[in-house]
Amino acid sequence: MSRSKVLALGIAALAAACAGISPSRAQCRLCDRPTTSAPSISSDSQVRLEIETRLDFDRLILAGEGGGSALIRPDGTTSTEGAIAAIAGRAMVGSAAIHGEPGRAVRVEMPQRVELYSMNGGRITFDQIVTDLAALPRLDSAGQLSFRFGGRIRVEGDAEGDFRGDLPITVEYL
Amino acid sequence: MRTLLRMTSVAATVAALAFTAAPAQAATPTSQATANARILKPLSITWNNTNLNFADIVLDTNPFTATVRVPFNGSPIVCPAPLTCSGTTSVASYNVKGTNNQLVHVSTPNVTMNRVGGGGSITVRLLAANNLAPSGVAGDVLLPNSGNSGVDVAIGGEFDLTEATPDGVYTGNFAVTADYM
Numbered sequence: 001m002s003r004s005k006v007l008a009l010g011i012a013a014l015a016a017a018c019a020g021i022s023p024s025r026a027q028c029r030l031c032d033r034p035t036t037s038a039p040s041i042s043s044d045s046q047v048r049l050e051i052e053t054r055l056d057f058d059r060l061i062l063a064g065e066g067g068g069s070a071l072i073r074p075d076g077t078t079s080t081e082g083a084i085a086a087i088a089g090r091a092m093v094g095s096a097a098i099h100g101e102p103g104r105a106v107r108v109e110m111p112q113r114v115e116l117y118s119m120n121g122g123r124i125t126f127d128q129i130v131t132d133l134a135a136l137p138r139l140d141s142a143g144q145l146s147f148r149f150g151g152r153i154r155v156e157g158d159a160e161g162d163f164r165g166d167l168p169i170t171v172e173y174l
Numbered sequence: 175m176r177t178l179l180r181m182t183s184v185a186a187t188v189a190a191l192a193f194t195a196a197p198a199q200a201a202t203p204t205s206q207a208t209a210n211a212r213i214l215k216p217l218s219i220t221w222n223n224t225n226l227n228f229a230d231i232v233l234d235t236n237p238f239t240a241t242v243r244v245p246f247n248g249s250p251i252v253c254p255a256p257l258t259c260s261g262t263t264s265v266a267s268y269n270v271k272g273t274n275n276q277l278v279h280v281s282t283p284n285v286t287m288n289r290v291g292g293g294g295s296i297t298v299r300l301l302a303a304n305n306l307a308p309s310g311v312a313g314d315v316l317l318p319n320s321g322n323s324g325v326d327v328a329i330g331g332e333f334d335l336t337e338a339t340p341d342g343v344y345t346g347n348f349a350v351t352a353d354y355m
Contacts, residue, residue, distance in 0.1 A: 168207075
């Protein structure tokens with residue numbers, strides 16, 4: 001008899017303790033109504049990439065036979081090697097702008113190498129593609145981040161003419 | 175007691191799922207930047223062994239001012255009165271080689287012809303042809319090919335004469351340069 005009473009008292013005490021827990025306490029997650037649906041993302045918070053200027057080596061004049069290379073760095077400085085005499089003054093570094101949620105960290109992906117092609121089937125290599133982004137880029141308080149990119153063109157043999165290639169860029173939130 | 179524990183466990187699990195469900199990562203569709211370059215062969219300009227020759231010009235002793243011109247297009251010499259021109263004139267000619275379909279400018283500075291034996295000089299204004307007719311700046315040439323053929327560029331010229339110009343034979347040398355535009 002007494003054991004049953006003790007047991008009942010124990011249960012009652014526990015129930016009272018549970019009843020005494022207010023659903024409004026901050027640490028009681030289980031008291032809130034759970035949800036499994038992901039919060040909707042407004043169009044304003046989606047990350048967008050805007051290409052501002054294309055990377056343009058302008059004219060590369062060969063000084064003789066053989067190959068060479070021309071480099072445009074993200075800071076706009078240039079250099080040449082081998083048979084390429086000089087880069088024209090109108091050469092332009094590429095630039096782009098990222099728009100999205102203020103303060104969000106982003107990952108920017110670009111290929112290390114692409115091929116540029118001419119109308120008559122010629123091909124040259126564009127590699128050592130680099131940007132001036134920080135190691136962990138983050139959108140500023142206005143939700144924007146601009147960056148510049150450059151790389152190296154390598155010319156072999158008797159390549160000549162106008163060359164063009166696409167440079168895919170992907171940006172996503174971390 | 176057992177029932178209470180089970181309910182607690184289920185509620186905690188649901189809460190955990192709700193807590194860890196992160197917003198879907200927003201990703202841009204891959205955007206296409208582009209890279210461009212124009213590769214050009216070395217430009218060369220060589221003389222075709224033809225000189226600019228105004229031939230013979232006879233002055234008048236009366237006061238005058240006249241401009242003599244040898245056109246670069248092969249037309250006869252422009253010889254205004256009271257001058258008298260005779261003999262065979264010719265234009266200078268250079269061959270320019272480079273990359274097909276590129277615009278090149280041939281620069282022709284003024285040249286000074288000095289009288290043989292001294293005592294006088296004449297400034298000749300050189301006029302380089304262009305192949306961008308009907309309009310075009312003198313000396314602007316569109317390369318029609320790549321490699322050894324190149325394109326020949328004719329160079330004429332003009333100068334001013336008066337009755338005070340010393341007679342005699344005048345000669346001079348000039349340099350021509352070509353650059354990709």
